[in-house]
Amino acid sequence: MKSDLINFEKDDHHCTLFVQGDVDLSNSSELRKTILSALKTSPLVEVDLADVTYIDSSGIAALVEGLQYANNHDKSFHLKRLSAHVKSIIELARLDQVFTIDD
Template sequence: MSEFIRFDKTDDLTVIYVNGEVDLSNSAEVRKTILAALKTTPEVKVDLSGVEYIDSSGIAAMVEGLQFANSNGRSFSLTQPSAQVKSIMELARLDQVFTIE
């Protein structure tokens, strides 16, 4: 587990905190962390307040988490996206696809 991802886990909820940039070099780690959390807890939230930049591979990791959650009766949401991430999500109209808190 690298320093750019950390998480808090209870029986009912895992909150994943991502920091820095999410791009092709590390999006696979984000994806694995999200999917592992979704397999072990009914609700997963990804806190994006520390993310300065996210590229299409990072977005794809989030979309895959959402699809897994929807297919398996789990809850998946994004919380506190930074201004940069929020604008990218809005540009791609993903703010209409994800639950963003």
């Protein structure tokens, strides 16, 4: 699947979602649906946020919902390569203590 917001790489063991640009109310539902779809078919989902220039509360909520789904269905959900903006929001909300974050 390719969109302006999300690209992905997938194999039998994991799926990596590459998110880019602004994640806000206008497209956070696309992120949410993509995360949940990936979690239904992969034991590990990583969300690469290196190219995210802006994320609002609806984008953060999509990430949290992915984590909750993973925890409830014995899956792994990681964030990786946080952009400076995403990192500051995640830390401000203290979600860096909740998510598994890889460099």
